[in-house]
Amino acid sequence: MSSFLTFVEYIGIIAFAISGALEGIKKRYDYLGVVILGIVTSTGGGMIRDLILGITPPYSLRSGINIYLAIVVATIVFIVNLLDDNVNRWTVNKLFDETLVLSDAMGLAVFVITGMQVAYNISNSYSAILYIFVGTISGVGGGIIRDMLVSNTPYIFDGHIYASAAIIGSTAYHLLTYYTGLPVRLVMISCIILIFVIRMISYHFNLNLPRATRIIK
Numbered sequence: 001m002s003s004f005l006t007f008v009e010y011i012g013i014i015a016f017a018i019s020g021a022l023e024g025i026k027k028r029y030d031y032l033g034v035v036i037l038g039i040v041t042s043t044g045g046g047m048i049r050d051l052i053l054g055i056t057p058p059y060s061l062r063s064g065i066n067i068y069l070a071i072v073v074a075t076i077v078f079i080v081n082l083l084d085d086n087v088n089r090w091t092v093n094k095l096f097d098e099t100l101v102l103s104d105a106m107g108l109a110v111f112v113i114t115g116m117q118v119a120y121n122i123s124n125s126y127s128a129i130l131y132i133f134v135g136t137i138s139g140v141g142g143g144i145i146r147d148m149l150v151s152n153t154p155y156i157f158d159g160h161i162y163a164s165a166a167i168i169g170s171t172a173y174h175l176l177t178y179y180t181g182l183p184v185r186l187v188m189i190s191c192i193i194l195i196f197v198i199r200m201i202s203y204h205f206n207l208n209l210p211r212a213t214r215i216i217k
Helices: 003-026 031-052 065-082 089-122 128-149 163-179 184-204
Strands: none
Touching: 003 031, 003 065, 003 089, 003 128, 003 184, 031 065, 031 089, 031 128, 089 128, 089 163, 089 184, 128 163, 163 184
């Protein structure tokens, strides 16, 4: 991967490692459980992406840097949690929830776009469906694995606009890449911001897609 793409992916690793570690803390897991959730959340989507694209072994396992980074970040989050006993509990819980949402939204946005760019780097002749699918699964894959490990309903089925934000952002990235002459870095940054903003607006205003609430007898 290019140095810029690698740098952006590191941001996603950090964001999703925080998200996974916080979920482990929320479930009151021990240190190992927190670290494992940090690792799978931050690298799971990228590994699924690589396997779909025929990249073996996956990037995260080649050098191990992404996994080492996830371990360090999850460890820091775990240690910080041990030191917050003297802080007002309401403030801690509010900060906890907001940090979890922010880190998860940033990880989602970054991995959707870096996932697509990895696919473009391999070939620009694939169908739009493949690029959008690879981008979306890169963004949500780690979270799905995390939620399954902690016995939660996968967030893409139950959270505020989440996978939809990934699909919108990946579609925008594909259109801008194919039909404009904008620099790749500008398109990447713009679409990362787009996904992040959609995700945070939906969280702030409690927006959801229509739910299957009627029971058919």
